[in-house]
Amino acid sequence: xxxxxxxxxxxxxxxxxxxxxxxxxxxxxxxxxxxxxxxxxxxxxxxxxxxxxxxxxxxxxxxxxxxxxxxxxxxxxxxxxxxxxxxxxxxxxxxxxxxxxxxxxxxxxxxxxxxxxxxxxxxxxxxxxxxxxxxxxxxxxxxxxxxxxxxxxxxxxxxxxxxxxxxxxxxxxxxxxxxxxxxxxxxxxxxxxxxxxxxxxxxxxxxxxxxxxxxxxxxxxxxxxxxxxxxxxxxxxxxxxxxxxxxxxxxxxxxxxxxxxxxxxxxxxxxxxxxxxxxxxxxxxxxxxxxxxxxxxxxxxxxxxxxxxxxxxxxxxxxxxxxxxxxxxxxxxxxxxxxxxxxxxxxxxxxxxxxxxxxxxxxxxxxxxxxxxxxxxxxxxxxxxxxxxxxxxxxxxxxxxxxxxxxxxxxxxxxxxxxxxxxxxxxxxxxxxxxxxxxxxxxxxxxxxxxxxxxxxxxxxxxxxxxxxxxxxxxxxxxxxxxxxxxxxxxxxxxxxxxxxxxxxxxxxxxxxxxxxxxxxxxxxxxxxxxxxxxxxxxxxxxxxxxxxxxxxxxxxxxxxxxxxxxxxxxxxxxxxxxxxxxxxxxxxxxxxxxxxxxxxxxxxxxxxxxxxxxxxxxxxxxxxxxxxxxxxxxxxxxxxxxxxxxxxxxxxxxxxxxxxxxxxxxxxxxxxxxxxxxxxxxxxxxxxxxxxxxxxxxxxxxxxxxxxxxxxxxxxxxxxx
Numbered sequence: 001x002x003x004x005x006x007x008x009x010x011x012x013x014x015x016x017x018x019x020x021x022x023x024x025x026x027x028x029x030x031x032x033x034x035x036x037x038x039x040x041x042x043x044x045x046x047x048x049x050x051x052x053x054x055x056x057x058x059x060x061x062x063x064x065x066x067x068x069x070x071x072x073x074x075x076x077x078x079x080x081x082x083x084x085x086x087x088x089x090x091x092x093x094x095x096x097x098x099x100x101x102x103x104x105x106x107x108x109x110x111x112x113x114x115x116x117x118x119x120x121x122x123x124x125x126x127x128x129x130x131x132x133x134x135x136x137x138x139x140x141x142x143x144x145x146x147x148x149x150x151x152x153x154x155x156x157x158x159x160x161x162x163x164x165x166x167x168x169x170x171x172x173x174x175x176x177x178x179x180x181x182x183x184x185x186x187x188x189x190x191x192x193x194x195x196x197x198x199x200x201x202x203x204x205x206x207x208x209x210x211x212x213x214x215x216x217x218x219x220x221x222x223x224x225x226x227x228x229x230x231x232x233x234x235x236x237x238x239x240x241x242x243x244x245x246x247x248x249x250x251x252x253x254x255x256x257x258x259x260x261x262x263x264x265x266x267x268x269x270x271x272x273x274x275x276x277x278x279x280x281x282x283x284x285x286x287x288x289x290x291x292x293x294x295x296x297x298x299x300x301x302x303x304x305x306x307x308x309x310x311x312x313x314x315x316x317x318x319x320x321x322x323x324x325x326x327x328x329x330x331x332x333x334x335x336x337x338x339x340x341x342x343x344x345x346x347x348x349x350x351x352x353x354x355x356x357x358x359x360x361x362x363x364x365x366x367x368x369x370x371x372x373x374x375x376x377x378x379x380x381x382x383x384x385x386x387x388x389x390x391x392x393x394x395x396x397x398x399x400x401x402x403x404x405x406x407x408x409x410x411x412x413x414x415x416x417x418x419x420x421x422x423x424x425x426x427x428x429x430x431x432x433x434x435x436x437x438x439x440x441x442x443x444x445x446x447x448x449x450x451x452x453x454x455x456x457x458x459x460x461x462x463x464x465x466x467x468x469x470x471x472x473x474x475x476x477x478x479x480x481x482x483x484x485x486x487x488x489x490x491x492x493x494x495x496x497x498x499x500x501x502x503x504x505x506x507x508x509x510x511x512x513x514x515x516x517x518x519x520x521x522x523x524x525x526x527x528x529x530x531x532x533x534x535x536x537x538x539x540x541x542x543x544x545x546x547x548x549x550x551x552x553x554x555x556x557x558x559x560x561x562x563x564x565x566x567x568x569x570x571x572x573x574x575x576x577x578x579x580x581x582x583x584x585x586x587x588x589x590x591x592x593x594x595x596x597x598x599x600x601x602x603x604x605x606x607x608x609x610x611x612x613x614x615x616x617x618x619x620x621x622x623x624x625x626x627x628x629x630x631x632x633x634x635x636x637x638x639x640x641x642x643x644x645x646x647x648x649x650x651x652x653x654x655x656x657x658x659x660x661x662x663x664x665x666x667x668x669x670x671x672x673x674x675x676x677x678x679x680x681x682x683x684x685x686x687x688x689x690x691x692x693x694x695x696x697x698x699x700x701x702x703x704x705x706x707x708x709x710x711x712x713x714x715x716x717x718x719x720x721x722x
Contacts, residue, residue: 005157009056010063012036018066019075028072031098035076038097042087050158057151058082064147068184068341074140077105081144084110108141113148142178146187149175153194168198183310183342192250200253207249210262218246222269224321229271229328232287240284241274247327269320270327274336278303281330285314288328292318295325303335305398305449306406311339397448409446413471416442419454420475427478428460443469492532495539502545518552525551543592547616582642583619585609585634592616593636595646599624600720602646604698609636645694647676648701649720652689655713656682661689663711668693671704686715 016033023029039058046054062078076098083089084106091110095103149171156164172195179188197204211218222244233240247268256262273284281303298317306312313331320326331339398406399418407421415435420427432455433440446452462479470476503513512518519531526543528534537543582603583593593609599621601607606622611632619636620627627633654660661678668675674694681688695701701719708717 005154006050007154009052010059012040012055012059015059015063015066018063022066022069023072023075025072031102032072032076032079035079035098035102038089038094039079039083039087042083042089046086048155048158050155052155054082054086057148060151060154061144061147064150064187065143067186068143068147069337070140070143073101073105074143077102077109077140078144078147080106081109081148082113085113105138105141105144108138109144109148112141112145142182143184146175146179146184146191150187150191150194153191156194156198164198168195171195172199179342183307183338184340185311185342186340189248189250193248196250196253203253204249207252207256211246211249211252211268215246218269221322221324222246222271225269225271225326228291228321229273229288232291233273233284236283236287238280238284238287239276240280243272243274245270245272269324270329272336273328273330274333275330276332278332281314281332284330285316285328288318288330289316292320292326294318303331310342311335313339397446397450399446399448399450399452402451402453407452410471413446414443414469415440415446415452415454416466416470417472417475418446418452419456420470420472420478422454424478425460426454426456427475428462428482429456429458430462431455431457442466488536491539492535493539495535495537498538499535499545499548502549506549508549513549513552522548522551543616547592582639582644582646583607583609583617583636584639585617585636594618596620596624596626598626600646600648602648602695602698602701603638603640603642603644604701607636607638609634643696645674645696647692647694650691650693650705651716651718651720652691652708652714653716654687654689654711655715656685656687657713660687660711660713663713664689664691664708667707667711668704671700671707672696673700673704690720 016036019032020029023032036059040055043054043058048054048057058079058081061081062075065074065078080089080094080098080102083094084091091103091107094106152167153171156167159167171191176188176191176195179191193204226242226244230240230242247270252268275281275284285299295317298315300315303312303314312335313329315327315329317325317327396408397411397413398408399413400406401422407418409417409421415433416427416430418433419430430442433442433444434453434455435444435446435450437451460482462482464479464483466479467476470479500510503510514531519534522534523529523531526534526537526548528537534543534548538545538548585593593616595601596610596618601619601621601624607619608622608624608627609617609619610627611634612618617634617636652664661680665675675691676694677692679690681690693701693704695704705717708714
């Protein structure tokens with residue numbers, strides 16, 4: 001055990017006394033007590049790597065969470081959060097004993113804690129995705145995760161050095177930026193120092209030694225400056241509290257990392273003044289400036305212009321006692337709660353009428369939810385992570401509506417992003433924008449502090465070209481959604497017209513053809529849910545109207561014979577190249593064409609068509625084992641102008657080891673090949689992966705296979721044949 005870093009953990013009795021100061025209802029205290037007893041039973045006779053009883057970890061996590069002003073559900077969930085992964089409990093047990101709310105939080109934490117971050121981007125992105133999804137479902141999941149990580153970082157000395165660095169890297173890459181964005185400064189600052197301690201121990205210890213060498217002198221200077229400011233404020237009737245501190249090791253490291261030498265860092269000393277009202281903040285700064293000269297360009301007003309994480313305070317740096325520089329922060333007690341505890345602290349102020357803060361909090365949480373929703377259908381975890389980084393973890397700006405409401409956006413956003421952030425209906429109806437009373441184009445890049453007025457139409461009319469310049473995934477998702485719905489509506493209307501035209505052409509009765517019995521038969525045969533979907537399939541050229549009507553009369557054979565007749569009259573004459581279709585069929589327009597599942601051909605493969613009953617033309621690889629001589633084989637070819645991607649199967653045989661799949665996924669990402677599904681089969685000395693991938697054509701696939709063969713652990717790789 002590292003005695004220098006060891007801190008005796010809190011006991012349950014100590015924690016319970018602290019909890020009772022915040023939680024007053026007996027029934028809530030009883031649930032917390034029951035959660036502790038359950039956790040203690042499931043962790044008994046187990047120790048952590050540093051020698052502490054395992055129950056000490058959930059107790060510390062609950063203690064850290066409690067400092068964020070959380071509710072009894074969060075405290076109970078914190079006590080229970082390791083009972084599934086490390087205590088042998090089940091989610092069903094927790095649900096039965098504690099209800100759905102606590103069970104869902106514990107379940108989310110359990111899933112997140114099973115994941116680990118490697119240096120590889122795909123792994124990092126996957127971890128980020130899970131954390132963000134947890135956040136979008138219930139923000140309390142994230143409070144517990146941050147508290148869990150903070151206690152693990154406090155006891156990181158018990159792990160081997162390699163594991164220490166990996167855990168610190170995971171923390172700084174994923175969790176610290178999110179803690180910052182949520183404004184939980186108390187956890188963020190300590191995590192930053194702990195990460196520096198383990199990733200750059202020599203730098204950390206060097207700064208610590210320099211601080212320790214002058215600690216007595218620095219504390220004396222802080223005391224003198226505190227006394228002086230206290231005298232100024234008292235004589236002017238300002239009620240206040242004041243704290244002094246030496247800046248954190250990580251803060252000083254950042255200054256040195258930006259090129260400053262130790263002897264050039266003058267603002268090591270910091271003071272924080274707490275007052276009752278916003279007006280007192282400005283009065284206090286004025287009184288301090290009246291005695292101590294402020295350093296030029298160092299005054300920051302984060303009260304009028306809060307940071308992206310809702311942080312509010314006045315900052316100044318002054319030449320103070322002994323000629324030293326002092327950073328002085330002035331804020332109200334409420335602002336300090338927000339600065340240290342982030343969104344969680346707002347709950348304690350919600351009943352006190354802090355409407356501005358409530359509005360900002362709701363906007364923040366809504367933004368997280370919007371990002372998750374907008375990215376729910378992206379193809380890869382890396383794409384998701386890039387979008388999240390762009391929307392949530394990048395630099396932000398604040399723009400304002402004409403009424404003064406603040407809208408938070410990632411840097412580089414446009415008026416269209418602004419409009420969609422207000423409401424999807426506003427975005428869809430946007431026709432123009434005025435920024436700072438000047439008409440600007442819709443691709444204009446907004447700046448911090450801009451006042452933006454959106455001009456709208458009565459009817460929604462977004463433009464697909466907006467996708468080329470909007471910044472936020474929320475705007476991109478809403479624009480794509482609009483046109484997807486519009487295309488669907490157009491296809492349905494077109495399909496309905498085509499079917500009705502065919503019925504009139506045959507001089508049939510609409511009522512008879514589209515009777516309830518016939519519609520049910522079509523839905524069953526075509527695997528659709530209703531008539532609207534049948535129209536959709538006809539309008540998108542998946543089925544022809546003739547094929548649909550003949551299905552009603554069970555005349556499939558005649559339909560296929562007609563197709564074959566057309567083909568036989570046009571052998572060797574594939575001339576009709578409809579750019580909408582992936583496959584071009586000799587002599588036939590608008591026919592249902594499907595790719596065979598057995599051999600999964602992709603563009604560039606030699607292919608042959610088979611006229612099936614009920615499924616149109618089935619396209620196989622020319623050498624597929626399921627194809628034999630038949631009068632139902634027809635000539636088909638790829639439409640090389642089409643940009644579709646295709647699914648196919650690969651097998652990869654590898655020598656057993658660690659992280660091979662991660663390396664395979666990396667190669668796929670580098671070649672823009674999407675992995676849709678993976679199955680793993682263990683053999684004696686080998687592992688075999690069965691991959692279903694999505695690729696553009698055979699050339700791209702061959703490059704990917706070549707890359708896989710270059711991996712040292714790959715024994716064999718190839719396509720799965722039918």
